[in-house]
Amino acid sequence: MEGKAKIVEHKRPKLGRLKSEGRIMVITDLIYEGKAKRIYTDPTGSESVLLEFKNSLTALNGLKKGSFETKGAVNRDIASLIFKHLEAHGVESHFLEDSGEISMRVKKVKILPLEVVVRNVLAGSTPKKLGLPEGKELSRPLVEFYYKDDALQDPFVSDDQILMMNVASQAQIEELKFKALKINSLLQKLFSKANIRLIDFKVEFGVDSGGKIILADEITPDRCRLWDQ
Numbered sequence: 001m002e003g004k005a006k007i008v009e010h011k012r013p014k015l016g017r018l019k020s021e022g023r024i025m026v027i028t029d030l031i032y033e034g035k036a037k038r039i040y041t042d043p044t045g046s047e048s049v050l051l052e053f054k055n056s057l058t059a060l061n062g063l064k065k066g067s068f069e070t071k072g073a074v075n076r077d078i079a080s081l082i083f084k085h086l087e088a089h090g091v092e093s094h095f096l097e098d099s100g101e102i103s104m105r106v107k108k109v110k111i112l113p114l115e116v117v118v119r120n121v122l123a124g125s126t127p128k129k130l131g132l133p134e135g136k137e138l139s140r141p142l143v144e145f146y147y148k149d150d151a152l153q154d155p156f157v158s159d160d161q162i163l164m165m166n167v168a169s170q171a172q173i174e175e176l177k178f179k180a181l182k183i184n185s186l187l188q189k190l191f192s193k194a195n196i197r198l199i200d201f202k203v204e205f206g207v208d209s210g211g212k213i214i215l216a217d218e219i220t221p222d223r224c225r226l227w228d229q
Protein backbone atom coordinates (compact mmCIF):
# COMPACT_ATOMS: atom_id res chain seq x y z
CA MET A 1 0.00 0.00 0.00
CA GLU A 2 3.01 2.29 -0.11
CA GLY A 3 3.90 4.72 -2.84
CA LYS A 4 0.69 6.73 -3.36
CA ALA A 5 1.37 10.44 -3.07
CA LYS A 6 -1.12 13.01 -1.94
CA ILE A 7 -1.40 16.76 -1.80
CA VAL A 8 -2.42 17.99 1.62
CA GLU A 9 -3.20 21.46 2.87
CA HIS A 10 -1.27 22.79 5.81
CA LYS A 11 -2.42 25.57 8.09
CA ARG A 12 1.04 26.94 8.70
CA PRO A 13 3.21 27.96 5.78
CA LYS A 14 6.24 25.94 6.78
CA LEU A 15 7.37 24.25 3.61
CA GLY A 16 6.80 24.31 -0.10
CA ARG A 17 6.43 27.01 -2.71
CA LEU A 18 2.88 26.75 -4.06
CA LYS A 19 0.78 29.29 -2.26
CA SER A 20 -3.01 29.21 -2.56
CA GLU A 21 -5.21 31.41 -0.35
CA GLY A 22 -2.59 31.55 2.35
CA ARG A 23 -2.16 27.79 2.45
CA ILE A 24 0.79 25.80 1.28
CA MET A 25 0.31 22.71 -0.84
CA VAL A 26 2.83 19.96 -0.16
CA ILE A 27 3.15 16.42 -1.33
CA THR A 28 3.17 13.54 1.15
CA ASP A 29 3.41 9.79 0.67
CA LEU A 30 0.89 7.22 1.80
CA ILE A 31 2.55 4.88 4.30
CA TYR A 32 -0.44 2.75 5.33
CA GLU A 33 -4.13 2.49 4.60
CA GLY A 34 -6.26 0.88 7.32
CA LYS A 35 -9.99 0.42 7.76
CA ALA A 36 -10.60 3.80 9.36
CA LYS A 37 -7.52 5.89 8.65
CA ARG A 38 -4.65 6.55 6.28
CA ILE A 39 -1.15 7.40 7.44
CA TYR A 40 1.00 9.78 5.40
CA THR A 41 4.56 10.97 5.79
CA ASP A 42 4.77 14.41 7.39
CA PRO A 43 6.64 16.83 5.11
CA THR A 44 7.61 18.88 8.17
CA GLY A 45 9.62 16.14 9.89
CA SER A 46 10.47 12.45 10.15
CA GLU A 47 9.48 12.11 13.85
CA SER A 48 5.80 12.64 13.03
CA VAL A 49 3.14 11.37 10.59
CA LEU A 50 -0.21 12.65 9.32
CA LEU A 51 -3.25 10.63 10.36
CA GLU A 52 -6.19 11.06 7.98
CA PHE A 53 -9.68 10.00 9.08
CA LYS A 54 -11.69 8.20 6.38
CA ASN A 55 -15.46 8.43 5.84
CA SER A 56 -15.76 4.65 6.01
CA LEU A 57 -17.57 2.71 8.71
CA THR A 58 -16.64 -0.89 9.44
CA ALA A 59 -17.77 -3.41 12.03
CA LEU A 60 -16.80 -6.96 12.90
CA ASN A 61 -13.24 -6.59 11.64
CA GLY A 62 -14.33 -5.20 8.24
CA LEU A 63 -17.16 -7.73 7.66
CA LYS A 64 -19.82 -5.00 7.73
CA LYS A 65 -19.06 -1.88 5.69
CA GLY A 66 -20.61 1.52 5.04
CA SER A 67 -19.68 5.17 4.81
CA PHE A 68 -21.05 8.67 5.11
CA GLU A 69 -19.80 12.06 4.07
CA THR A 70 -18.16 14.25 6.75
CA LYS A 71 -17.67 11.27 9.09
CA GLY A 72 -13.90 11.65 8.78
CA ALA A 73 -14.06 15.35 9.65
CA VAL A 74 -16.37 14.76 12.63
CA ASN A 75 -14.21 11.94 13.97
CA ARG A 76 -11.04 13.98 13.55
CA ASP A 77 -12.64 16.83 15.55
CA ILE A 78 -13.80 14.48 18.31
CA ALA A 79 -10.42 12.72 18.48
CA SER A 80 -8.53 15.98 18.74
CA LEU A 81 -10.91 17.36 21.40
CA ILE A 82 -10.41 14.17 23.46
CA PHE A 83 -6.61 14.16 23.04
CA LYS A 84 -6.45 17.80 24.15
CA HIS A 85 -8.68 17.11 27.16
CA LEU A 86 -6.59 14.10 28.21
CA GLU A 87 -3.32 16.01 27.73
CA ALA A 88 -4.65 18.82 29.95
CA HIS A 89 -5.29 16.17 32.63
CA GLY A 90 -1.87 14.54 32.49
CA VAL A 91 -2.35 11.81 29.85
CA GLU A 92 0.35 12.07 27.21
CA SER A 93 -0.64 11.12 23.67
CA HIS A 94 0.74 11.19 20.14
CA PHE A 95 -1.41 14.23 19.21
CA LEU A 96 0.52 17.29 18.00
CA GLU A 97 -1.97 19.45 16.06
CA ASP A 98 -4.86 19.41 13.60
CA SER A 99 -3.83 19.67 9.97
CA GLY A 100 -6.49 20.50 7.37
CA GLU A 101 -10.06 19.26 7.83
CA ILE A 102 -9.71 15.51 8.20
CA SER A 103 -6.22 14.88 9.47
CA MET A 104 -3.94 15.49 12.42
CA ARG A 105 -0.19 15.57 12.89
CA VAL A 106 0.90 12.98 15.45
CA LYS A 107 4.18 11.71 16.88
CA LYS A 108 5.35 8.64 15.02
CA VAL A 109 5.38 5.71 17.47
CA LYS A 110 5.91 1.97 17.40
CA ILE A 111 2.40 0.68 18.06
CA LEU A 112 2.18 -2.08 20.69
CA PRO A 113 0.13 -4.84 19.01
CA LEU A 114 -2.47 -4.77 21.78
CA GLU A 115 -5.99 -3.42 21.81
CA VAL A 116 -6.65 -2.26 25.35
CA VAL A 117 -10.34 -2.46 26.25
CA VAL A 118 -11.91 -0.94 29.36
CA ARG A 119 -15.43 -1.94 30.45
CA ASN A 120 -17.63 -0.15 32.98
CA VAL A 121 -20.81 -2.05 32.14
CA LEU A 122 -21.14 -5.53 30.63
CA ALA A 123 -22.47 -5.31 27.06
CA GLY A 124 -22.07 -7.05 23.71
CA SER A 125 -20.48 -10.49 23.66
CA THR A 126 -19.02 -10.44 27.21
CA PRO A 127 -22.24 -10.97 29.24
CA LYS A 128 -23.24 -13.78 26.82
CA LYS A 129 -19.84 -15.42 27.18
CA LEU A 130 -19.97 -15.25 31.00
CA GLY A 131 -23.71 -15.96 31.43
CA LEU A 132 -24.27 -12.57 33.07
CA PRO A 133 -27.01 -10.00 32.41
CA GLU A 134 -26.48 -7.41 29.67
CA GLY A 135 -26.12 -3.95 31.23
CA LYS A 136 -24.61 -5.21 34.50
CA GLU A 137 -22.81 -2.28 36.15
CA LEU A 138 -19.32 -3.32 37.31
CA SER A 139 -18.14 -2.37 40.80
CA ARG A 140 -14.71 -1.67 39.30
CA PRO A 141 -13.74 -1.29 35.63
CA LEU A 142 -12.34 -4.30 33.77
CA VAL A 143 -9.24 -3.94 31.59
CA GLU A 144 -8.79 -6.54 28.85
CA PHE A 145 -6.13 -7.05 26.18
CA TYR A 146 -6.66 -8.29 22.64
CA TYR A 147 -3.79 -9.22 20.34
CA LYS A 148 -3.90 -6.85 17.34
CA ASP A 149 -3.84 -9.21 14.37
CA ASP A 150 -6.55 -9.02 11.68
CA ALA A 151 -5.82 -12.52 10.35
CA LEU A 152 -6.41 -13.96 13.85
CA GLN A 153 -9.39 -11.63 14.39
CA ASP A 154 -7.75 -9.85 17.34
CA PRO A 155 -8.01 -12.65 19.94
CA PHE A 156 -8.28 -12.02 23.69
CA VAL A 157 -4.88 -12.52 25.40
CA SER A 158 -4.08 -13.00 29.09
CA ASP A 159 -1.18 -11.19 30.79
CA ASP A 160 0.84 -14.42 30.68
CA GLN A 161 0.16 -14.87 26.97
CA ILE A 162 1.40 -11.29 26.36
CA LEU A 163 4.61 -12.12 28.25
CA MET A 164 4.97 -15.45 26.42
CA MET A 165 4.75 -13.66 23.05
CA ASN A 166 7.15 -10.88 24.16
CA VAL A 167 4.60 -8.26 23.17
CA ALA A 168 5.09 -6.27 26.41
CA SER A 169 6.90 -6.65 29.73
CA GLN A 170 5.14 -7.09 33.08
CA ALA A 171 5.95 -3.48 33.94
CA GLN A 172 4.52 -2.31 30.61
CA ILE A 173 1.34 -4.36 31.17
CA GLU A 174 0.87 -2.62 34.55
CA GLU A 175 1.55 0.76 32.94
CA LEU A 176 -1.00 0.09 30.17
CA LYS A 177 -3.65 -0.87 32.76
CA PHE A 178 -2.91 2.21 34.87
CA LYS A 179 -3.08 4.55 31.84
CA ALA A 180 -6.23 2.90 30.45
CA LEU A 181 -8.01 3.31 33.82
CA LYS A 182 -6.96 6.95 34.08
CA ILE A 183 -8.27 7.59 30.55
CA ASN A 184 -11.48 5.80 31.54
CA SER A 185 -12.20 7.97 34.54
CA LEU A 186 -11.45 11.18 32.60
CA LEU A 187 -13.65 10.11 29.68
CA GLN A 188 -16.51 9.00 31.96
CA LYS A 189 -16.60 12.50 33.47
CA LEU A 190 -16.29 14.19 30.07
CA PHE A 191 -19.10 12.16 28.45
CA SER A 192 -21.38 12.46 31.46
CA LYS A 193 -21.38 16.25 30.97
CA ALA A 194 -23.16 15.47 27.68
CA ASN A 195 -25.53 12.99 29.41
CA ILE A 196 -23.71 10.05 27.85
CA ARG A 197 -22.64 6.88 29.69
CA LEU A 198 -19.33 5.37 28.68
CA ILE A 199 -20.05 1.63 28.64
CA ASP A 200 -16.72 0.44 27.18
CA PHE A 201 -13.99 1.57 24.79
CA LYS A 202 -10.79 0.50 23.06
CA VAL A 203 -7.44 2.27 22.89
CA GLU A 204 -4.00 1.61 21.43
CA PHE A 205 -0.66 2.70 22.82
CA GLY A 206 2.72 3.17 21.18
CA VAL A 207 6.34 3.56 22.23
CA ASP A 208 7.86 6.92 21.25
CA SER A 209 11.46 7.57 20.18
CA GLY A 210 12.46 8.03 23.85
CA GLY A 211 11.01 4.62 24.83
CA LYS A 212 7.99 6.13 26.58
CA ILE A 213 4.53 4.51 26.29
CA ILE A 214 1.99 7.07 25.06
CA LEU A 215 -1.65 6.94 23.97
CA ALA A 216 -1.86 6.64 20.15
CA ASP A 217 -4.29 5.86 17.33
CA GLU A 218 -7.74 7.40 17.97
CA ILE A 219 -10.45 7.80 20.57
CA THR A 220 -13.73 8.42 18.75
CA PRO A 221 -17.31 7.15 19.04
CA ASP A 222 -16.20 4.34 16.67
CA ARG A 223 -14.06 2.97 19.49
CA CYS A 224 -16.56 3.54 22.32
CA ARG A 225 -19.88 1.99 23.32
CA LEU A 226 -22.00 4.95 24.44
CA TRP A 227 -25.49 4.84 25.98
CA ASP A 228 -27.86 7.62 26.99
CA GLN A 229 -27.73 8.49 30.66
Ligand code: ADP
Binds near residue numbers: 035036049111216218
Ligand atom coordinates in the same frame (compact mmCIF):
# COMPACT_ATOMS: atom_id res chain seq x y z
P1 ADP B 1 -6.51 -0.73 11.09
O1 ADP B 1 -7.45 -1.06 9.99
O2 ADP B 1 -5.22 -1.48 11.01
O3 ADP B 1 -7.13 -0.68 12.48
P2 ADP B 1 -6.61 2.14 11.05
O4 ADP B 1 -7.54 2.47 9.97
O5 ADP B 1 -7.03 2.31 12.48
O6 ADP B 1 -5.98 0.73 10.83
O7 ADP B 1 -5.27 2.95 10.75
C1 ADP B 1 -4.41 3.41 11.70
C2 ADP B 1 -3.17 2.57 11.82
O8 ADP B 1 -2.13 3.42 12.25
C3 ADP B 1 -3.32 1.50 12.88
O9 ADP B 1 -2.65 0.34 12.46
C4 ADP B 1 -2.63 2.13 14.09
O10 ADP B 1 -2.11 1.15 14.95
C5 ADP B 1 -1.53 2.96 13.43
N1 ADP B 1 -1.14 4.15 14.20
C6 ADP B 1 -1.92 4.92 14.97
N2 ADP B 1 -1.24 5.95 15.52
C7 ADP B 1 0.04 5.83 15.07
C8 ADP B 1 1.25 6.58 15.29
N3 ADP B 1 1.27 7.66 16.07
N4 ADP B 1 2.39 6.15 14.68
C9 ADP B 1 2.37 5.05 13.89
N5 ADP B 1 1.28 4.30 13.65
C10 ADP B 1 0.12 4.68 14.22
Ligand code: MG
Binds near residue numbers: 034035036
Ligand atom coordinates in the same frame (compact mmCIF):
# COMPACT_ATOMS: atom_id res chain seq x y z
MG1 MG C 1 -7.64 0.75 13.83
